[in-house]
Amino acid sequence: MKATFSIVLSILFLTSCQSFLDVKPKESISDAVTITDKTSAETAVRGVYSALASGNYYGTNFQAIGYLSGDNVEWTGSQSIVQEFINHKVNADNGMVSGVWIAIYQTINRANNVLAKVNDVADPALTTALKNQYLGEAYFVRALAYFDLARVWGGVPLITKPTVTPADNRGIARSSTAETYAQVLKDLDAAESLLPATTDRYRATQKTVWALKARYYLYQKDWVKAEEYASKLIGDATNYTLLKPYRNFFADNARGTQESIFEIFYNGTTEINAHRGQWQPQTNGGTRQWAPNTALVTLLNDASVGGNRSVLVAKDNQNRWYGNLYYRNPGSDPSYVLRIAEQYLIRSEARTQQNKLTAALSDLNAVRDRAGLPAVTAATSEAVLLAIENERRVEFALEPHRWFDLVRTGRAATVLGVTDPKRYVLPLPVDQLLVDKALVQNEGY
Known part of the structure; x- marks a missing residue:
């Protein structure tokens, strides 16, 4: 799981994070190199975001698992490893599975490097406020990474110290799914306490944490908390709003719009969204x-x-x-990680589960109105939940939500015909099992 810090993010337009991300590619820096000053700390944090953007993570393949496994997409090529997701018969030697696992743990490793070293830097230019920001960003990205691991594999090894050599952190057994999600919340709480309450669509802030917390609590079926955190974003209408019409958040080279809470930037040259x-x-x-x-x-x-x-x-x-x-050619499209539309639908679902149907329909219909659709007038909780499920299918049609939605709501069997619950998680990559005997395969694989 050894990773390198690659400084490759570049922002070409004016945002609050331009000075941070608007850098030219430089020679890679090993994770083993000590963070010694403000510049190297910035380099390390850039490396965290770069790993998040990689082709095997949010650059393509992790997202592909989310939508190929649903019912919106078909495979037109010849590689059987892709068809395995559509058929829900994924094998442990599937190359995409291995690539995604490695990419997410590389992201975690870069975050761990920042968390282990930034606090000890004695550079006056690296102020306490900056240290807190960098640490908070690392906690947020690590939380997102473990959240994604839990959604795909269930319980995974919880690695919270940097991996410098191949032998480091080997022999750590898998934690349970509940323990993995507990780590997510622990990291989100840490990030929330460290980050500023500013608006930044490319870097983590308190608001980014709130959005992921809303999703986290939705998955945990903590409806009160899911509603609470989604409301924080929806209530900030100055910075986050549903754009009309739908195309306005992505078409005509749009990026960083008020629709976006957190998206990943690609410059189309040194970093390409495939x-x-x-x-x-x-x-x-x-x-x-x-x-x-x-x-x-x-x-x-x-x-x-x-x-x-x-x-x-x-x-x-x-x-x-x-x-x-x-x-966008050759590949400068953002990857959309958190959008305000999701927060409306999270709150709608959470309110429905609390039998607040009028308020739930208001949120659902806000998303429908943006899409040019009439209001839903469902009268029962069951009808509203089905309407939300159907709305999420088309609202996030080409984003990685459908499969995870059907699994978390227990609807995968009814909608997709996937009746074996062992198939609701993927197999651990066989190459990881071979090098680390502490790992145990998911049941059924």
């Missing part, structure tokens, strides 16, 4: 190796369901449908 290559057709320089399936195309083009979200799909010169969320 998503567009998978979605776009050959005429646009892509491979269209995965595409919206017939069911999703029908939903998005149904004016009573998709509304103005039909912009997510388009036809190529061979009359084939393709996904159009990622379209």
